[in-house]
Structures are given as structure tokens and as C-alpha cells.
Amino acid sequence: MAGLITRTTGVEEHGIAQPAGACAPVTAEGLPRLEDASKVAPKDARELSRLFFERLQVLEEGTHAHQYARNTLVELNLSLVRFAANRFRHRGVEEREDIIQVGTIGLIKAIDRFELSREVEFATFAVPYILGEIKRFFRDTSWxxxxxxxxxxxxxxxxxxxxxxxxxxxxxxxxxxxxxxxxxxxxxxxxxxxxxxxxxxxSLDMPTDPADDGQSAHSGRSYADVLGEPDPAMEAVENLHALAPLLAQLDERERRIIAMRFGEELTQSQIGAELGISQMHVSRLLSRTLAKLRTGLLSNA
Incomplete structure (x- = not known):
């Protein structure tokens, strides 16, 4: 810790040696100023954390002193986040950076909720918070x-x-x-x-063949390029599904006329001859039945 603690008023009480020649002032609240808290040895970090927690409990929230103590506690204990992140070392470098950031959020939550009266080491208290935040991140964003x-x-x-x-x-x-x-x-x-x-x-922009050397006929084609185009017939399928319950509500002759006209594709004259009625009568029946179906479709839209 040589050179890290600029003055150790209140620090020697916790068994942390004062570096030779250290004479820079401490904070007005008696907390040591650390040039780089992340480089403090783990054993000294534990002792310093206890000192900062003692002061944090009596400092007014929102003040510069409270913010300094809280931020320093985060820096002193970032090694806990890196320790937790090592459990997920099989992931990529970029994702590891995200893991550390998310784990730091868990560390901050642990700092805000920790009390010395719990008589438990801060590391023991904080690691579940850190791991919980990391696992929540995976659960909410990764899949x-x-x-x-x-x-x-x-x-x-x-x-x-x-x-x-x-x-x-x-x-x-x-x-x-x-x-x-x-x-x-x-x-x-x-x-x-x-x-x-x-x-x-x-991604739809991924090449269809990642090993493509650029010489094949399909060079440069992405998955989006080979996806099928919208099929107009799909709308007819959707309409048939919507029509099914409406057709069931028609009487037998109306269903027969619809089946002959659109299923068998008979002309109105042919339908009339099949049913023994005039072509004009078929036209009126067909128009009335189609209007009934159209009204049913619109009401269900």
C-alpha cells in the first residue's frame, strides 16, 4: 500500500501501516485519501472498508463526503466483482465487460444495504448480491x-x-x-x-455460408436474401379459417351454392340447372349469402 494512503489518521488504529513520509491531508471527516483504491491489497482493503463503513453510517447522504466514502468502497471491493465474473469466464471478452459492469451494480446495492452490526464479513454479504445481479442480467437479456x-x-x-x-x-x-x-x-x-x-x-444480414470465399454464385448473399417473399395465397388461408364458423351458420342450400360456385367453380347457370332454379334466383341467393358472410367477417375483425 506504499504511496496509496496519503495520510492515515484513523487508519493506524486498524493495523494498517502508514507509508513513510506520508503527510498530505485527509478529508475533513478523517478518512484517508487513496490515490488508487483499486490497487490496495485485499487484506488492507478489508480493513479500510470497515473504516469507510463506520464513517458512511454517520455521514449525511447526498453530501460530498458520503459520495467519496461510497465511491471508495466500490473501488476497494471491485476485486469481489472480478472474482464473481470468473465463474462466467467461458463467455467472450466483450460479454465479460458487461458482466463486470452489471456485477458492480450488485456491489453498490450490497454497500448501500450492509451494516457492520451484522457481524459478517462484507465479502460474504456482497458476493450473493453481485452474482444475483449477473444472473438476472443473463435471464433478462441473453435469451x-x-x-x-x-x-x-x-x-x-x-x-x-x-x-x-x-x-x-x-x-x-x-x-x-x-x-x-x-x-x-x-x-x-x-x-x-x-x-x-x-x-x-x-442476424438476417449473416451470410448464408460463413466459409464462402467470395467465388461462388451465392457469394455475398445473406439469410434475408434467400427468405421467401410474402405469399398472397396466405391471405386466402386466413380468410378460410375466419369463414369456417360463419359457413357453419348458413343453411344447407346456401352452403351448397357457395361450394358449387367457389369450390367446384360452376357458373350461376350451371348451379341453377343443378338446383332446378333460374340463374337470376341463383344470383340473388349468392349475393345475399356473400353479404351475410362479409358482414360476419367485418364484425369479427
Whole structure:
């Protein structure tokens, strides 16, 4: 800690040695000014944290002194966040930075709720808050589709198991090996692997062939380029589904006329000849039936 504590009034009482020649002033509240609290050794950080917590409890919230004590406590205990983040080291570098940021939020919540009267080490109190915030972050933002918590946790266990095998073998573990390692059935492992597909959603701008060397006929094509276009016939399918309960409400002759006109594609004259009525009568019946169906569709829209 040499050179970090500029003056240690109130610090020597806690067994923290004062660096030689340290003579810069402390804060008006008697707290030491730390040039870089993140570089304080873990043992000294614990002692200093206790000192800052003692002062934090009597300082008025919102004051500069309270803010200084609170911010310093965060810097002194960032190692707890890094410790918790190591549990998720199988994730990428960019995501690790997000994990540390989210974990720091958990650390701040722990600082705001910690009381020395609990007679428990701050690290013991804070780590569950930090891990809880990180896990909440994963639960709320990481999964592209909703996946049961059990399968979310299983995905993490499978990833850890694969990391374990990567250190001892140059090949991907089989489902059977994963099942034996995790003491699960092969069906459970397969379910976890399938569920992991919901962890991220691929972009429509991704190339259809990531290994494409740019020479093929499909070079530069994305998934969006090969997706099908809107099918006009789908609207007809939707209309048929909506019409089904309305058709059931028609009488037998009305349903027969609709079936012959639009199902068998008969002309009005042919329908008239089939039913033994005039073409004009068929036209009136058809118009009345279609109006009835149209009204039913509009009322259900």
C-alpha cells in the first residue's frame, strides 16, 4: 500500500501501516485519501472498508463526503466483482465487460444495504448480491426466446463441461460423455443443447455460408436474401379459417351454392340447372349469402 494512503489518521488504529513520509491531508471527516483504491491489497482493503463503513453510517447522504466514502468502497471491493465474473469466464471478452459492469451494480446495492452490526464479513454479504445481479442480467437479456430456468442453467453446465473436456482432449465431447460427466441422461443433455439454440438470435444480414470465399454464385448473399417473399395465397388461408364458423351458420342450400360456385367453380347457370332454379334466383341467393358472410367477417375483425 506504499504511496496509496496519503495520510492515515484513523487508519493506524486498524493495523494498517502508514507509508513513510506520508503527510498530505485527509478529508475533513478523517478518512484517508487513496490515490488508487483499486490497487490496495485485499487484506488492507478489508480493513479500510470497515473504516469507510463506520464513517458512511454517520455521514449525511447526498453530501460530498458520503459520495467519496461510497465511491471508495466500490473501488476497494471491485476485486469481489472480478472474482464473481470468473465463474462466467467461458463467455467472450466483450460479454465479460458487461458482466463486470452489471456485477458492480450488485456491489453498490450490497454497500448501500450492509451494516457492520451484522457481524459478517462484507465479502460474504456482497458476493450473493453481485452474482444475483449477473444472473438476472443473463435471464433478462441473453435469451432470444423464452427458455425455462432449468434449461438456462443446464446450458451453463454443459458449457462448463465442454470447457473441461477442451482442456483434456482436442475434440468435442460426445453426448454420452457429457451425460456421464454431468450425471444426467443423454436425453437431458440433448434437451439442454437444443435449448441453447434459443440463447442468441442470428442476424438476417449473416451470410448464408460463413466459409464462402467470395467465388461462388451465392457469394455475398445473406439469410434475408434467400427468405421467401410474402405469399398472397396466405391471405386466402386466413380468410378460410375466419369463414369456417360463419359457413357453419348458413343453411344447407346456401352452403351448397357457395361450394358449387367457389369450390367446384360452376357458373350461376350451371348451379341453377343443378338446383332446378333460374340463374337470376341463383344470383340473388349468392349475393345475399356473400353479404351475410362479409358482414360476419367485418364484425369479427
Amino acid at each position: 432470444a426466446v423464452h427458455v425455462p430456468r432449468r434449461l438456462q442453467e443446464l446450458r451453463v453446465e454443459i458449457a462448463k463441461a465442454k470447457e473441461h473436456f477442451a482442456g483434456t482432449s482436442e475434440r468435442e465431447p460426445t453426448v454420452r460423455e457429457l451425460a456421464a460427466h454431468l450425471r444426467l441422461t443423454e436425453e437431458e443433455v440433448i434437451e439442454g443443447i437444443v435449448a441453447s439454440n434459443g440463447y442468441t438470435a442470428g
